[in-house]
Amino acid sequence: MANQAPPSGSAPRSRVAALLNASGPLENVLVKGWVRTVRDQKGFAFLEINDGSCLKNLQVIAEGGEGPYETAVSLTTGCSVQVSGRLAASPGKGQDWELKAGEILLIGDCPESFPLQKKRHSDEFLRTIAHLRPRTNKFGALFRIRSSMALAVHNFFADRGFVYIQTPIITGSDCEGAGEMFTLTTQAKGETLAPEKDFFGKPAYLTVSGQLEAEMYALALGAVYTFGPTFRAENSNTSRHAAEFWMIEPEAAFADLNDNMALGEELVRHLASHALEKCSQDVDLFARFVDKTLSQTLDNIINNDFVRMTYTEAVEALQKSDRKFQYQPMWGKDLQTEHERYITEEYCKKPVIVYDYPASIKPFYMRMNPDGKTVAAMDVLVPRIGEIIGGSQREERLDMLQARIKEMGLSEEEYWWYLDSRRFGTAPHSGFGMGFERVLMMVTGVSNIRDVIPFPRTPGNVEF
Amino acid sequence: MANQAPPSGSAPRSRVAALLNASGPLENVLVKGWVRTVRDQKGFAFLEINDGSCLKNLQVIAEGGEGPYETAVSLTTGCSVQVSGRLAASPGKGQDWELKAGEILLIGDCPESFPLQKKRHSDEFLRTIAHLRPRTNKFGALFRIRSSMALAVHNFFADRGFVYIQTPIITGSDCEGAGEMFTLTTQAKGETLAPEKDFFGKPAYLTVSGQLEAEMYALALGAVYTFGPTFRAENSNTSRHAAEFWMIEPEAAFADLNDNMALGEELVRHLASHALEKCSQDVDLFARFVDKTLSQTLDNIINNDFVRMTYTEAVEALQKSDRKFQYQPMWGKDLQTEHERYITEEYCKKPVIVYDYPASIKPFYMRMNPDGKTVAAMDVLVPRIGEIIGGSQREERLDMLQARIKEMGLSEEEYWWYLDSRRFGTAPHSGFGMGFERVLMMVTGVSNIRDVIPFPRTPGNVEF
Numbered sequence: 001m002a003n004q005a006p007p008s009g010s011a012p013r014s015r016v017a018a019l020l021n022a023s024g025p026l027e028n029v030l031v032k033g034w035v036r037t038v039r040d041q042k043g044f045a046f047l048e049i050n051d052g053s054c055l056k057n058l059q060v061i062a063e064g065g066e067g068p069y070e071t072a073v074s075l076t077t078g079c080s081v082q083v084s085g086r087l088a089a090s091p092g093k094g095q096d097w098e099l100k101a102g103e104i105l106l107i108g109d110c111p112e113s114f115p116l117q118k119k120r121h122s123d124e125f126l127r128t129i130a131h132l133r134p135r136t137n138k139f140g141a142l143f144r145i146r147s148s149m150a151l152a153v154h155n156f157f158a159d160r161g162f163v164y165i166q167t168p169i170i171t172g173s174d175c176e177g178a179g180e181m182f183t184l185t186t187q188a189k190g191e192t193l194a195p196e197k198d199f200f201g202k203p204a205y206l207t208v209s210g211q212l213e214a215e216m217y218a219l220a221l222g223a224v225y226t227f228g229p230t231f232r233a234e235n236s237n238t239s240r241h242a243a244e245f246w247m248i249e250p251e252a253a254f255a256d257l258n259d260n261m262a263l264g265e266e267l268v269r270h271l272a273s274h275a276l277e278k279c280s281q282d283v284d285l286f287a288r289f290v291d292k293t294l295s296q297t298l299d300n301i302i303n304n305d306f307v308r309m310t311y312t313e314a315v316e317a318l319q320k321s322d323r324k325f326q327y328q329p330m331w332g333k334d335l336q337t338e339h340e341r342y343i344t345e346e347y348c349k350k351p352v353i354v355y356d357y358p359a360s361i362k363p364f365y366m367r368m369n370p371d372g373k374t375v376a377a378m379d380v381l382v383p384r385i386g387e388i389i390g391g392s393q394r395e396e397r398l399d400m401l402q403a404r405i406k407e408m409g410l411s412e413e414e415y416w417w418y419l420d421s422r423r424f425g426t427a428p429h430s431g432f433g434m435g436f437e438r439v440l441m442m443v444t445g446v447s448n449i450r451d452v453i454p455f456p457r458t459p460g461n462v463e464f
Numbered sequence: 465m466a467n468q469a470p471p472s473g474s475a476p477r478s479r480v481a482a483l484l485n486a487s488g489p490l491e492n493v494l495v496k497g498w499v500r501t502v503r504d505q506k507g508f509a510f511l512e513i514n515d516g517s518c519l520k521n522l523q524v525i526a527e528g529g530e531g532p533y534e535t536a537v538s539l540t541t542g543c544s545v546q547v548s549g550r551l552a553a554s555p556g557k558g559q560d561w562e563l564k565a566g567e568i569l570l571i572g573d574c575p576e577s578f579p580l581q582k583k584r585h586s587d588e589f590l591r592t593i594a595h596l597r598p599r600t601n602k603f604g605a606l607f608r609i610r611s612s613m614a615l616a617v618h619n620f621f622a623d624r625g626f627v628y629i630q631t632p633i634i635t636g637s638d639c640e641g642a643g644e645m646f647t648l649t650t651q652a653k654g655e656t657l658a659p660e661k662d663f664f665g666k667p668a669y670l671t672v673s674g675q676l677e678a679e680m681y682a683l684a685l686g687a688v689y690t691f692g693p694t695f696r697a698e699n700s701n702t703s704r705h706a707a708e709f710w711m712i713e714p715e716a717a718f719a720d721l722n723d724n725m726a727l728g729e730e731l732v733r734h735l736a737s738h739a740l741e742k743c744s745q746d747v748d749l750f751a752r753f754v755d756k757t758l759s760q761t762l763d764n765i766i767n768n769d770f771v772r773m774t775y776t777e778a779v780e781a782l783q784k785s786d787r788k789f790q791y792q793p794m795w796g797k798d799l800q801t802e803h804e805r806y807i808t809e810e811y812c813k814k815p816v817i818v819y820d821y822p823a824s825i826k827p828f829y830m831r832m833n834p835d836g837k838t839v840a841a842m843d844v845l846v847p848r849i850g851e852i853i854g855g856s857q858r859e860e861r862l863d864m865l866q867a868r869i870k871e872m873g874l875s876e877e878e879y880w881w882y883l884d885s886r887r888f889g890t891a892p893h894s895g896f897g898m899g900f901e902r903v904l905m906m907v908t909g910v911s912n913i914r915d916v917i918p919f920p921r922t923p924g925n926v927e928f
Contacts, residue, residue, distance in 0.1 A: 013718060015625055015686065032718040033686070034889050052626055052685035052717075055664040082718075107718075108860070109889035131677075132888070134684035143685065147628040152609040154615055161479055161517055165612040166917045167668075169633065170646075170708050172926040182634075183649045183656070184670070186697045193653050199646070199697055199707070200926040206633075206648070213595075213919055213928060221480065221516035221597035221607065222497070229633045229692065233650045233663055243663070253516075254477060254496040254546075254571075322713050390534045396572070417595040417928055424580075424596070425498050425795060426572035427544040455632045455677055462636040464666040464881055 011084065019087055022097055026087040029099060030059060032107070034135065036080045037278070038072060039119060045072040047104075049083065052134075055141050055281050059090065059098040068101040077111030078120055078135075123451055130464055132453050135352020138289070141282035142452060145275065146440055152274040153248055156267060162223045162250060167210030169229065170201060173414060177455035180233040181205040182243075188328050201359060206231035209433060210249055210367070212418055215394060218251035218419050218429050226252040227436075237458050240449040242437070244459040251431030257367075257376040257393040260430035261353050264380045264389045265306045267434070268351065270300040273441035283443060291445025297384050298443065306380065307352040314339075314354045320462075334361045335379075337386050344381040351382045364404040365418075366392040367428075378432070385442050398422040473549065481843065482519035483551055486561055490551040493563060495522060496734045498599065499543045501582060502536060509536040509567075513547065516598075517744050519605050523562040532565040539584055542574030542599075545757030562646060563707065571902070587915055594919050594928055602753070605746035606916060609739065610904055616690060616738040617712055617900070619837020620731060626714060631694065634902045637878060638668060644671040644697040646707075656884075670695035673897060674713055676829070676882050679858060680714035682893050683885050689714040693901070701921050703912040704801075706901070707921040717896030721831075721840040721857040724894035725817050728844045729770045729852045731898065732815065736765040737908035753766075757908025761848050763905065770815040778803075778818045781811050798825045801850045809843040815846045828868040830856040831892075842896070862886040 011028040018428055019029065033051030036131065048057035060083050062072035068085075075081065082105045115121075115129055116136060119399040120262045126133040133139040154164065155259045162436045170184060184204045185193060195203040210226040228265035234241060250263065277281050278299055308319075314380040317340050318329035323346075335343075335354070344352045355378040356369060366375035380389035401422055440452040450456040455464045475492040483493065497852065499513030512521035521621040524547050526536035531680060532549075539545065541592040546569045579585075579593055591598040597603040618628065634648060639921040648668045649657060659667040670688035674690040688714045698705060714727065739747050740762055751758040773781075782793035782803055787810075791800045799807075799818070808816045820833060830839035844853035859865045865886055869876055914920040919928045 008515065017625070032891070052627070052687075068630075078889045080717075080889040081615070090765065107892070108886075108888075110889045111887065116889045129884075131680040131884060132679050134686075140684060143629060143681065144627055146630075150628050150630075151618055152620055154618055156501070160479070160613055163516070163608055164611075164614050165607060165918055166614075166693070168708060168921060168928070170695075170921045170926060172928075175605055175856075180650070181814075182650060182663070184646045185649055186646060187657055189657050189659055189667070193649070193651055193658050195653055199699065199923055200921075203653070203923045204926045216595040216928075217598055217918065220604060221518075231634075242634060246630055253544075372740070385891060417593075420595060422572075423575070424572075424578045424832045425544040425574045427496070428571070449765075454629055454681065457634045457664075460665045461664055462634060462668045463668065464632070464680075 001453050015053045016049065016056070019058055019097060019099070020054065020056055020095065021086055023088065027083070029087045030082065030084045031099060032082045033058070033080070035075050035077060035081055035110075035121065037077060038075050040073045040308040042079055043069070045069055047072055047075065047081075047083070049081065050140075052140060055137060055285060056095070059092070059095055060085070060101050060104075061098055062101045062104060067255050068104045071106065072101070075106065076110050076112065076114075078114040078116060080108040081106055101444060122325070123448065127307040127450055127456070134454075136333060137285060139451075141285045142440075142444060142446065143454065145279045145444060145454065148444065149275065149439060150227070150436070151273060152271055152278070154414050156270050157250065158226045160223070162225045162252070163217070163221045165214065165217050165224050165226055166228060167207070167213040167226045169207050170200075170204050171207045172200070172204055173212070180231045181208060182231055202327075208298065209247070211265065211431060212252065214249055214251040214431065215429065216417070218253045218431065219427060222254075223250070223252040237459060239450075241458070242453060243459070244270060245248050245449070245453070246436040248434045248436055249431060250321050251429060253427050253429045255430040256428055257355060257378060259309065259395060260354065260391055260432060261378050264378070264391065264432055264434075265351075265353065265425060267353075268380060268382065268388060269302055271296045271439055272443060276302070279443075286444040286446070291318070293384075296443040297445070301442075303349055304350040306353050307348045308353045310356045310372070311335075311354055311358065314343055317343065321347065332358050340379070340381045340386040341383075344386070345383045349382065349383070353383065362392070364408045364410060365394050365401070367395045368400055368404070382442060382446070385438055387430050388438045388442060389434045391430065393428065393430040396422060396426045399443045452463060467688065468489075470687070479513045479517040479832045480513065480520070480522045483563070484520055484559065484561060486551055487657070488613040492548070492594065493551045494546065494548045495563060496546045497522070499541060499545055499574075501541060502539050504537045507533070509533055511536055511545075511547070512606075513541065513545065513564075513707060516604060518608075520559070523556070523559055524549070524568075525566050526560055526565045526568060531566045535568040535570065540576065540578075541572065542578040543800075544571040544582060545569060546571060550779065562903060587912065589922070591914055594595055598918075599862070601749060603915075605749045606904075606908060607918065609746050609908060612659065612743050612918065613735060613739065613903060614691070614873050614900070617734055618740070620734050621689045621714065624687070626689045626716070627681070629641060629681050629688050629690055630692060631671070631690045631801065633671050633678040634668050635671045636664070636668055637676070645672060645696055646697045652849075672696060673711070675715065675895060675897065678713055678715040678895065679893065680719045680881070682895065683891060686718075687716040689716070701923060703914075705922070706913050706917060709913070709925070710918070712898045712900055712902040713895060715893060717893045718889050719857075719894040720892055721819060721842060721894060724855055724857060724896060725772065725819065725842050726889050728855065728896055729815075730845060730848065732852060733766055735903055736762045740766070740923055750908040750910070757848075758909040761909070762904060764813075765815055765846060765906075766772060768814040770817050771812045772817045772819065775799075775818055775821045775838065777806055780928070781807065785811065796822050804843070804845045804909060805847075807849045808850070813847075815844065818843050818845065825908050826856070828872045828874060829865070831859045832864055846902070846906060848909070849902055852902045853896050853898045856896065857892065857894040860886060860890045860892050862890065873903045
């Protein structure tokens, strides 16, 4: 492995993304990155250099018998290098600018055992080298998009006066009254689990949602959101579930179900637009190689008002359809993914918000409707993804909430603090949860959640 | 508890922060928020309304025997209300605008058992009602600052081309080779811990750092950062430690220790400026009531170049001082908080970056210096806080890294993927970790970490 210090007095380093957008030729350019390909043209050579700042490579031309050319043809895919030279208009197709190398230095070499030789690799294979896959075009693009989308989420809420809060990851309560959770312990292998003797003196879990805590903050700061990791210990191996994923949970005081639906629609549309406009080069890769219908899906989200229909209407539509479903649609049963996708993809052919679900299939904190049967819940469904948002107006009436807690067999004492918020200056409020990975699958067309998370965690998989 | 629907056809709701910055009087204003105080002046009344959008309250004047006045004097601290009326110039001191109430509606009442009656409460007491404390001036301000600072972090890195990545929270490896970690399990109370039969089929922990994974991404995307929760299962009850806290970890390829120090200095200075400039109203509360030296501390950070001194120089300075330390400073021993604070507060009287620490007290991944004794580590120390950043140039040379792993008794097999990054196109790279809570303590003067986290987790404390 070679490792040479850069020459002193050299120019400051430029990123490839900036050079490819240069407004004119430049002298004394210094670039550092990784070699994607080497083409020896006998007497001169082309190098493609990528430094992760964008999808496109910088083309480097190495001429001259002894100097740059000789070094260039000794390089292999995956080497790290630094190249200094002159940025000039490129006569070739595919790029406006190219770098005429004055000097090429090898920084770190790369043996032929490097798994990312120039050919296509399966997603399955690339998951086994999750530490290297961001060096491919596809995953480099994916994780630049992930970053940009995360910032778009923050800016969306900041622009609307929402305060970002970090709700606890370690929790003593189970938000949903359901959901399988990971337990934390500081006990050692072979010991008997005894929460009362453990770090917190009682059972402690990884959170499945920051909602209950976010509600406390919404009722103080007016409008808040969380954006952090959440966990499920579900032992299921599907392309849509991971044990660890990131969730966005806004919560707003003095907001009812209509406000909540409007916010959800605005957010989904904003994120689809952001992807198309601000990540166009990277998203284009997915539109060309991963999902040919991607642009159409995103345009559909951006250009249509979301249909709003009640759960009851949705069940009727499902029952009237001549589609054979694996699960028979029936009022009082939860909608399955097949049902949600039928509603949004075939029945409405656009994004849909289904609201007013049966109370019996929803958690205790959702607000009871005047009919006494349904709650003010809502799910946002989009084509190709299904549910991307689930939320509700929260039950702000103390007596109703206590009744629901009792009805569901939960402990009122455990929720003393949650109930306090209804005792002291309660107010109508609403919120929802949006899975960040679902958003990424929506804007890239990637169909497996393992491929939108840097190091995914699923049953049996905790490598890296 | 009253709960009345808003009148139909009412004006859209305004936030208090917007009204207090109004450019002129406004008709048909609608505000919703919580009553902070009621003053009955016989015939008219003043209400102070806060909706969490800013520290300041909106003053409401309620006149008229039957209507607004009568409702106003029936209200108590903590009630939620909606007030419609006319925004007019205020003749009184302390505010430019006040709301002349046309109608006041009680939304949620608040009994006298509300713990936040108008008086000062101790921080200790407020921790026992962490679900209500954001309704106080101090904690409302604190968590608006926390939100704004988090966005400042994201924007700082986005402006410099760093890609935001979410490294895993659940990990199979222990980054530091030290540090007490929480273990995850799906086993039940009373069962014997057996990782091989558990969810992941082997031991899984909560991460103490995303660094090793971030390095993999820096060597693909060029420059990245994490911003997420990290964990320590240390059974210590101090004002500076929590079991769960948020950390920012940038990592940049082709960056050496000098680049790393420059980035850290720039970040700390940027965040201090951001707090003073963008959170001035909220930060001012802390400068007046929490820490009288706060402005001076922040000005010191903003206006001075950070001193740079080697660890060896720092130990010499400590040994020469006539200060009695609890721990004797000695080359080869880690600097204690008392040492760090002496160096930055008394010896230099400004922020300091100490670098080139003995290899023997630092983790395996730090780059060995040519002297064979020290590594290219650096800590940023600021007055009143001590260490706010700890980082290093990473060991990018495969053979050196393997030797260090062996020397420290770690398993090379466990780090196969980490070593791969040095096998294939390795490159010099650097990064650091900055505790987000330390930053918040720096910009508010708050001295207990429990008071800058919404729901803090410490030994025995997992309430809410």
